[in-house]
Amino acid sequence: MRKLIATVAFDLTIKPVRGYLLIAMSIFMMAQHKTTSANEVEFTNVNLTLPENWYLGEVAGLEFLPSGEMVVFNRGEHPLLIFSATGQLSREIGVGLFTTPHGLFVDKNGDIWTTDQSTHQVIKFDQTGEVKLILGRRNSPGSGWYDNGYQLLLLNAPSDVALDSKGNIYVADGGNFRMVKFDPGGNFVKAWGEKGKETGQFNFPHSIHIDHKDTLYITDRQNARIQLFDTEGTFLSQWQDIGYPYEIEGYEQGSVMITDARTGTINKISYQGKLLERYGEWGKKQNQLGFPHGLAVDDKDGKVYVGELLNWRIKTFHLK
Numbered sequence: 001m002r003k004l005i006a007t008v009a010f011d012l013t014i015k016p017v018r019g020y021l022l023i024a025m026s027i028f029m030m031a032q033h034k035t036t037s038a039n040e041v042e043f044t045n046v047n048l049t050l051p052e053n054w055y056l057g058e059v060a061g062l063e064f065l066p067s068g069e070m071v072v073f074n075r076g077e078h079p080l081l082i083f084s085a086t087g088q089l090s091r092e093i094g095v096g097l098f099t100t101p102h103g104l105f106v107d108k109n110g111d112i113w114t115t116d117q118s119t120h121q122v123i124k125f126d127q128t129g130e131v132k133l134i135l136g137r138r139n140s141p142g143s144g145w146y147d148n149g150y151q152l153l154l155l156n157a158p159s160d161v162a163l164d165s166k167g168n169i170y171v172a173d174g175g176n177f178r179m180v181k182f183d184p185g186g187n188f189v190k191a192w193g194e195k196g197k198e199t200g201q202f203n204f205p206h207s208i209h210i211d212h213k214d215t216l217y218i219t220d221r222q223n224a225r226i227q228l229f230d231t232e233g234t235f236l237s238q239w240q241d242i243g244y245p246y247e248i249e250g251y252e253q254g255s256v257m258i259t260d261a262r263t264g265t266i267n268k269i270s271y272q273g274k275l276l277e278r279y280g281e282w283g284k285k286q287n288q289l290g291f292p293h294g295l296a297v298d299d300k301d302g303k304v305y306v307g308e309l310l311n312w313r314i315k316t317f318h319l320k
Helices: 023-031
Strands: 059-064 070-074 080-083 089-092 101-106 112-116 121-125 131-135 145-147 158-163 169-173 178-182 188-192 205-210 216-220 225-229 235-239 248-252 255-260 265-270 275-279 292-297 303-308 314-318
Touching (some): 112 158, 205 248, 255 292
Parallel strands (some): 059 292, 158 205
Antiparallel strands (some): 059 070, 121 131, 158 169, 169 178, 216 225, 248 255, 255 265, 292 303
């Protein structure tokens, strides 16, 4: 579970600069905008202070550092930004390393992990921005070894990354329709999955949540389900009838939150796989969401932070 150490609340809309979604996808999503039984919550725009002529693009990922600083992974000209608890820009890291930012994870030590679907890499940074580990070879999609001797395994559009309690690394290798496990040093351990609809198969694994028991929850986006595995890749169970799960985050004891970009909602799901509540609806207005993607949850007070791709903004809401 990705726990937040501090709560950050702001109140000003961020101006967009550019995005990467295909027009055909946007039109399709607009056709999916109707949502039923969505619980009303009050969304607040997040205010981040940026230098002149700096803007965010599509907000793919959100996380918090142990210091309370907010990490924003976006598809603008400055992809990986870190902000203070008051919303002031603290620093930019990873300059020149990203093309299509996607997944973002902060581990228990405060190290920052990113995935990029166009460079086909997973990169680990410390909080100063120094690169500590790279998985995959830049701009080289594949599924096999690039160099076995150097333990360089190729990835294809990796969508997310997460760590278990022992520091093992799990990558949702979306373009290869598989999960890949590495040891804490980045050495390949095993992979599982292939394209399909059966249990243990995937149609674009999108996001990873690992709970305190080291159970893996994988959002199998195009199959509209979440699959559960142990750390050896053994299938445990699956959740269906929960919408189209994109990002997944632990929320509170007994539940998780997912973004459902097709309906523009945040869905709360019990650990038994039951859809409990929906928040938001598709659109551009204050209490609407346009392709919600990045997600961070404050377990202490129930605040939820959402990054939007189509509206290029960050919002937060509180469950009453």
